[in-house]
Amino acid sequence: MTSNGDLAARLSARAPLMSLQSVDKVFAGDVVALRNMSLDVRAGDFVSLLGPSGCGKSTALRLIAGLSHPTRGRIAWADGQGADQLGVVFQEPTLMPWATVEDNVWLPMRLKGASKASVRDDIHDTLRLVGLENFAEAYPRELSGGMKMRVSIARAMVTHPKLILMDEPFAALDEITRFKLNNDLLEMKAKIGCTVIFVTHSVFESVFLSDRIVIMAARPGRVIREVQVDAPYPRDEAFRTSAEYAGHTRAASDALHEAMGEAA
Amino acid sequence: MTIADPAPVAAPAMDAEEAVRQRQAQINRVAKWTLPSLVMVLSILAWHLYVTIGEVPHYILPGPLLVAQQAVEDWGLLWSAMMITTRLTLLALAMAVIGGVALAVLFTQSKWAEMSFFPYAVILQVTPVIAVAPLLQIYVDSAFVAALLCAWIVAFFPILSNTTIGLKSADHNLQDLFSIYGASRWQRLRYLQGPAALPFFLGGLKIAGGLALIGAVVAEFVIGRAGTGLGLASTLLEASYRFNFGRLYAALLLISGLGIVIFACTSLISHLLLRKWHESAIKRDV
Structure with missing residues (x-):
């Protein structure tokens, strides 16, 4: 038995940044999008939600973002945190076509009332972080798909949020671009020290990026199990071809098949 | 953005297709204005000739x-x-x-x-x-x-x-x-x-x-x-x-x-x- 002091210390050290507590989401017509989902996300985590379509991963993300509310259960935030301090990256770059790269990245701060002059340094530091420092004046249509996605990531990171939600951000990109962005994303995350919840349907991507993979199944959407990827960061191209990576991929893949089997 | 770049004078080995396209673009630029102008001049001329040769009274169709x-x-x-x-x-x-x-x-x-x-x-x-x-x-x-x-x-x-x-x-x-x-x-x-x-x-x-x-x-x-x-x-x-x-x-x-x-x-x-x-x-x- 541990003393009370020890317990409190251990609890606070492991206190999650955000946690879903037995969350259900039911849409009209008794469509159960999520059933009894619990998930603790601690500061610095890179958590992937992996599963087939219809498993509720995007629904979970929308709940965390505060865009909709749980039917049952609750979402708890660490003190001083909340859905209003997030960065979000969607599957599409979702940029404003009428605004330059710089103005797109300015948006989150502009909506908080910050003038461009007052945050110019933040904007340019973030553009440098994503490797687009020379494209501040460009319009989205002038950029490639990968570059647009980098702008989208810059917009999510510019406010230095504790938590960034990414909803299949690289699914529409070619493999070469996706690998490069995977590498760069880990580097950026390390630099700004944020926490990431990443929705994907690629086993390979989830293993490369995350330290925890939450495997989900569909109809109704639910968590099947959690797979730990205890390979240390930084991870680079060498990791992608290592035996360790192959092993984790197999484990995640098996778990996913199990999940699909259970669902069927 | 609206004005196409002028054809490069000494472009190194421009292929035939590109040359045709450039020439076509140049012709189109001129034709865009000259063709409608020509149509207008010809219509007015036809109108004039119709009225004078056909001796159309001015209260029906003035020239x-x-x-x-x-x-x-x-x-x-x-x-x-x-x-x-x-x-x-x-x-x-x-x-x-x-x-x-x-x-x-x-x-x-x-x-x-x-x-x-x-x-x-x-x-x-x-x-x-x-x-x-x-x-x-x-x-x-x-x-x-x-x-x-x-x-x-x-x-x-x-x-x-x-x-x-x-x-x-x-x-x-x-x-x-x-x-x-x-x-x-x-x-x-x-x-x-x-x-x-x-x-x-x-x-x-x-x-x-x-x-x-x-x-x-x-x-x-x-x-x-x-x-x-x-x-x-x-x-x-x-x-x-x-x-x-x-x-x-x-x-x-x-x-x-x-x-x-x-x-x-x-x-x-x-x-x-x-x-x-x-x-x-x-x-x-x-």
Whole structure:
């Protein structure tokens, strides 16, 4: 038995940044999008939600973002945190076509009332972080798909949020671009020290990026199990071809098949 | 962006296909202006020959020389008439823009307002203005104001309808993003819905510009008849009563010219506002 002091210390050290507590989401017509989902996300985590379509991963993300509310259960935030301090990256770059790269990245701060002059340094530091420092004046249509996605990531990171939600951000990109962005994303995350919840349907991507993979199944959407990827960061191209990576991929893949089997 | 780069003089080994394309582009640039001009010159010539060779009486079809002569002779009268029609059209268009945009914003801010009033906007649009004009003449003292209302009724609907669709057409993920960042209604309107609606609004403006002129002409026909002496269309009608066909054609040409100038202006505004980012205004390389 541990003393009370020890317990409190251990609890606070492991206190999650955000946690879903037995969350259900039911849409009209008794469509159960999520059933009894619990998930603790601690500061610095890179958590992937992996599963087939219809498993509720995007629904979970929308709940965390505060865009909709749980039917049952609750979402708890660490003190001083909340859905209003997030960065979000969607599957599409979702940029404003009428605004330059710089103005797109300015948006989150502009909506908080910050003038461009007052945050110019933040904007340019973030553009440098994503490797687009020379494209501040460009319009989205002038950029490639990968570059647009980098702008989208810059917009999510510019406010230095504790938590960034990414909803299949690289699914529409070619493999070469996706690998490069995977590498760069880990580097950026390390630099700004944020926490990431990443929705994907690629086993390979989830293993490369995350330290925890939450495997989900569909109809109704639910968590099947959690797979730990205890390979240390930084991870680079060498990791992608290592035996360790192959092993984790197999484990995640098996778990996913199990999940699909259970669902069927 | 609109002007293609000049052909490189000593391009290293430009392939044959590219050379053909360059030459074609150059020819097209010249032809774009010369062909319609040529058609116009030939039509006027044909008109002149038809009238002189066929000895068509001037009260059936005046020749182009007579029309030109009459236009010069009546220039003072035609010019002041054109100023009235121009003012009528532009005022109606300005009111249509203000009214249409304001109502569209109201509709997107309040579903109830849209449900309540949109059907009436449609009724206003589908009721032929020529049937309403005589009524307006009865209820409104000033002929100018009555004509203005007529022109406004026809011009305002395309702006309302296009802007309403445009304001609703903003990307859904962007709308979610604005919610996540806690944007106010005003911020949403100004930074998201407004810019998203701009291409739609400008499309409506182009249509409304033409319709405002049509509305003004219809109103002048109906309302100007009572001897109130409105603009070009009244002049045209009056000239037809007097069998002054030279003046009639001169007025007709000025009305067309006015329409062309309005279209050119709205197209230019649209191009200037959209050229940096909207697909419709961007020239593709190949």
